[in-house]
Amino acid sequence: MNNLKSINISHLIKQRLEELDMDMDRICNFFKYEREKVEEILQQESMDTEILLKxxxxxxxxxxxxxxxxLILYAPQSKISSGKLTKNRKTLLPTFRKNIYTKEIIDFILEEVDKKEKTKQQIIDEYRIPKTTLFKWIAKHKENF
Structure with a gap:
């Protein structure tokens, strides 16, 4: 798993381009950009959301x-930001019932426990993962430990 604390999105895009062995002409046609513009985009650590969507x-x-x-790992949703600004005011933004832990996130966290990079308590505190959730993951994946 890549380092999720510091994201260089262009590096990840280049990695995917290599995996797919995609031709630069196809990329240029898709974006309707010259080759130089595509290469310039691929040098940036971050990019506009419209370009990332493309x-x-x-x-x-x-x-x-x-x-x-x-966000799940380093800025988990607090009770305040989960849709209840105050008793009288609510947000018009979509609210999400709970965090979605992907297989990659679970594997990342279990790897930290397995390699003793972090204690279970550190993971609970730093990532705000409920204790019962962490222990369920460990029990489910205990053959790896």
């Missing part, structure tokens, strides 16, 4: 999920 479509990979996983 990359996601072209490469058939959800690059936004990388940022979502970052």
């Amino acid at each position: 990359w996601s479509k072209l490469l058939e990979y959800d690059f936004f999920r990388i940022y979502t996983q970052h």
Whole structure:
């Protein structure tokens, strides 16, 4: 798993391009850009969401999920921001019932426990993962430990 704390999205896009062995002419046609413009985009650590959306479509990979996983690990939703601003005010933004832990997130966390990079308590505290959730993951994947 890539380092989710520091995301260089262009590096990940280049990695996907290599996996698919995609031709630069196809990329240029899709974006309607000259080769130099595409290469310039691929040098940036971050990019506009419209461009990232196009990359996601072209490469058939959800690059936004990388940022979502970052948020789950490093900025979990608090009770205040989960749809209840105050008793009298509510947000018009969509609210999400709970965090979605992907297989990659679970594997990342279990790997930290297995390699003793972090204690169970550190993971509970730092990532705000409920104790019961962490112990269920460990029990479910105990053959790996």
